Amino acid sequence: MAKDTINLSVNGIDYTFSIGDNFGQVPCNETLLDTLRNRLNLTAAKKACDEGACGCCTVIKDGDAVPSCMTLLADCDGCQITTLEGLSDPVTGELSELQQKFIDYYAFQCGFCTPGIIMTTKALLDKNPHPTEEEIRDALSGNYCRCISHYHVFEAVNAIAGRPEDLDEKWEGRR
Ligand code: FES
Ligand code: FES
Structure with missing residues (x-):
């Protein structure tokens, strides 16, 4: 049975999302890319083809490079996500x-x-x-x-x- 609460870590910060159709919930078909860009304001991952063909939306999920436009948030429970924003020093902003x-x-x-x-x-x-x-x-x-x-x-x-x-x-x- 699909989980209705998703816990994940993005760039070392823990987030919890409720999946559903009610106000304040995340639709079950929302992609990780849309969650990153529209809910967490992490806009480094880009939406280009939006069908898994170009790699512009690539993030790291549990160590693997994945197209976030083809990854559902609902499938990220317990996952560690790293985006480009997570590579630089969070305090000084120094680039990796x-x-x-x-x-x-x-x-x-x-x-x-x-x-x-x-x-x-x-x-x-x-x-x-x-x-x-x-x-x-x-x-x-x-x-x-x-x-x-x-x-x-x-x-x-x-x-x-x-x-x-x-x-x-x-x-x-x-x-
Ligand atoms: S936007 Fe092209 S692979 Fe995701
Ligand atoms: S698409 Fe312009 S630098 Fe790659």
Whole structure:
């Protein structure tokens, strides 16, 4: 039987939602993306295709990168959710090393896809701190960038994955 109370943690903060059709309750078909954006004001995860095809809405759920537009809040009871907002220092606002690398390597243009790409990358690196180029490409195969920033994304991820040697010469003086 479906639960009518959902407890979850988002970026280390605990929340409880009541599922139902009454005033103040969350409809059973509400997606995690809508809950994050519309109820918690966490707007880094973007709504683009809204059908699981582009990766712009990617967050980390219990260690895995998932499209939050295809995840129901009602299926998140007991889950740990991390969004892009959860990566920076909550007190100082200092960016994580991963976020900073994307800036250092100019790994975005408009930035609409970037939160999803960073969260997919974080999930990968948490499980595999030194992925191969092939593993990086495979992990990011569901994240699309209309601005064609993929080459710089791969360079940023390669750099943080511990193989910056090939890149340093190219980027010398530009960072
Ligand atoms: S908005 Fe969720 S995958 Fe595109
Ligand atoms: S930087 Fe514009 S869609 Fe990726």
